[in-house]
Amino acid sequence: MNMNLGSLFEFSANRYPNQIAVVQGQKRYTYGQLHHESSVLASSLQKLGVGKRDRVIVLMKNRVETIIAFWALQKIGAVFTPINLRMSTKDIQYCVNDVEAKMIIFEDLVRTSVLKNKYNTRPLFIGLEPEGADLTFHELLEQGKGSCERPPIDDNDLAVILYTSGTTGRPKGVPRTHKNEYASTMAHILQNNYLLFDKTLGAMPLYHTMGLHALLSVMLVLNGTYVTVPDFDAHEALRLIQEEGIHSLYMIPKMYHDMAYHPDVDRYDYSTLRTIGFAGSSMSAELIRRCQEVFRPQTFVNHYGSTEIYTFTTCSEVLQKPGCAGKPGIHQLIRVIVPNQDGSSHPDDTVSPGEIGEIIVHTDSVEAFKGYWNRPDATRKAIREGWYFTGDLGYIDEQGDLYVIGRVDEMIISGGEHIHPQEIEMILLEHPHVSQVAVVGVKDKRWGEIPVAYIVPRSQVTPQELDQFCKEHPRLASYKRPREYVFVSEIPESLTGKTLRRKLAQIEREEKEISNVLDQ
Template sequence: MNLGTLVECAVGRNPNVVALVQDNRSYTFAQMHEEVNRLASSLQKLGVKKRDRVMVLLKNRIETVCLFWAIQKLGAIFTPINLRLSPEDTQHCIDDAEPKIVVYEKYSKRAVLQAKFNERPILIGLEQDEGDLSYRELLARGTRTFASLPCDDDDIAVMLYTSGTTGVPKGVPRSHKNEYASTVSHIIQNQYAFFESTLGVMPLYHTMGLRSLLAMCLLSGKYVIAPDFDPRTALTLLAREKISSLYMIPTMYHELLHDPCFAEFDLSALTKIGYAGAPMSTSLTKKCFAMLKPQFFLNHYGSTEIYTFTTCSFLDKKPGCAGKPGIHQKIRLVEPNADGSSTAHDVVQPGEVGEIIVHAGSDEAFKGYWNRPDATRKAIRDNWYFTGDLGILDEDGDLYIVGRVDEMVISGGENISPMEIESVLAEHPKVLEAVVLGEEDDRWGQIVVAFIVPQDATLTVLELDQFCKQHPKLSNFKRPRKYVFVEEIPKSPAGKIRRSELKGYYVLRNDR
């Protein structure tokens, strides 16, 4: 399956249906396809061919979407980069991918123009008079028709760089088959239908963003683009465009529901919501049900490397549950060892915490990292992908995520999951956010430290400690021995907590 043919099929089915909306611009599938063809033919004239990397440093825009489809029609590799990466990480991605073309805008201009290239790519600027040529000049040089070039299922369509919380970003090559299978899974798992619509707010350098875009194309649906997430703008678009489905990280739902003008917007068209990328607290899950009133609500647990691990669609009964394996997947829980010594055969007993591993033979699974055989060997063993996540299966065989292998706190010989304590702390009405880390201790090995963003300035350490002591779900040895009040929790653009930054802040604060 060549992804480039998907847009051709969509045009053949419904050429006059609206495909893209951004601000006061809208494109039908036929109009979008003409722009895609002009870009593809123009890029081909510049020498772009199969397997060439086209690096895109753009926000979600109509231009980004059209470039994605043009690159697919050429059999080249769409390589989007997070605009918020540090200059060092951007340079690493450039060195790693060795792009033939780099497309940038004003927000990424500095990083691109200051970068060093082994072989200088052609630079294309979104704005006029930028780069070697501008996007509009690229468009003007193209032709209205262009047929997709032949591609095999296993040819690389996309390379995403994992955001990660430590180390340099790793390139994750994803084939046409990977992307197609993942999108079909996404549609089935979210119960999407033809002519669905969604808010394109998750960035297209993220697997969640690509999944939303591809799903809308397969379903002749409407992709409403939001270059920047702002809760008021999102609410306006949801109401104005009568959007039927949402797929976002929990942080975005939190901001959406806490907008002071939320009640003024008619969101009755929104019937299907889903989240991924980070855990959602029980309280936020309940608020989503109460305020959005979805007919369908899904927790999707997966990764850039393998799109789906598990899904849960009964969050009203089991908030926070990750559910059962996706339609293509098999999972296991094995002995957790941070040194990577576990094997796929070290399966833990039912009810025990173990590292979650996912079979790497499914159509959704990548084959290995770009230029990183060391990382590939560590991640894929015996044809199983070791996620680094800790989980436990309940009596129904449903999965719950309880933390990370490298974040486990070991105190007095007991394994303590940070996520378990964070969940308890989040129940306190004066707590906005909570993150738990381990601190070295001469007596216990490690002690539990809780970082708290207060909802109410009157919150005290004594109040929190009493709350934890009296909580029926928290064993006494697991309760925090220290509390640190902070203004915010550092997160990646994908909503993942940057624990290393939090720990560094704590060390600096205690050294003063």
């Protein structure tokens, strides 16, 4: 069976043409309507010269136009290349030039960034509004035909290129084939216990792998409903769960936190909600308990993966084992090996159970990419001897479950000892007066590096109290405790809730309330 996404969507539309596919505010789009609209757009794109393997940059929020564009591009074999609207003008220009985009489809929010850039080859500009655009999106829908020419599309043809922003350096393009996306979607459905006709909240942006698979999971197989959320708002999300009868959520922990602790959380009924999945960063034991108490899901899953290989592991025992990333996904083989920051780690140098090492994933997985777009240097660093080196640190417990505790490049070496920031953070989060925490390594003449804890306090607390808490904690060796506590108003985070430690380290000290350095 050919697993190209355009054909699979057509199968869904033929199965249940009158089933609601997308909800956007008061508007409802059936599968039949969405199939027709995407075919019309596809025919217009072909008239403009967009064809198989052409890359089309999409700079739009989660909205029906983005979804129509996605399916239209899949039908003609073009490559959906969504970009984070928050990217700098310079990074947008880099991505457009990097993929040699044939076209940019954009909304007015980023019009200035799109138009002011200089491109190696000038792409066609398709806007939601006419200003600055060669044509508008809706003109293409008005001018197109109800069908398009369908080229032969192989499973290994590219369907998507997603850009990972990381924390430093240029964005990296991650090419994903039709086979990659189909396999990842099927894995997601099985690993989260989704059911036919499930409704999901489209909260994660479609330029992110989590957002894209939330869409594909309900549309490709389940004929479910995708309720668009262009701009996440916790109160609006709570209301939509009740009003639309949402069955499944797949979001980052920060979104769940904002919902579960919202002042109006008790106003709504969440009885339809059956499945909660989270990814992007770890979820604290306190937040897990709170989500269980508020939403009462039947299935509660921690998904650990990446843009490059969608699933590494999943854990459906988050209540019993908070912080656990679980066992390998249905398509995966993982190892934990001796870590080396210089990139000299070898796939066969595995560590013993319970010992911390770098997590690597086999690239024979049907969910795995084959290398970065135009970045052989980054590919050589990430893929070695058939394994993808995640750069994450973790260990496997006696039951064979994986725990992720940080990044290789964030490991602190103090007095020759290896200290992992997340290990300290999980301890400090147990303190009743600590709301958020991030630990970073700071250069020190005597020790090489010392761990410094940046604290967002829940209520008044002193450095001495926190230090005593760490000294007395049975799971934290004394040499690992922070040597300085810095109180801040917020912890900078990425879109997916990952702590931006480098940014923290750059904050000017006079902008913070700084404690005294503790005795070392």
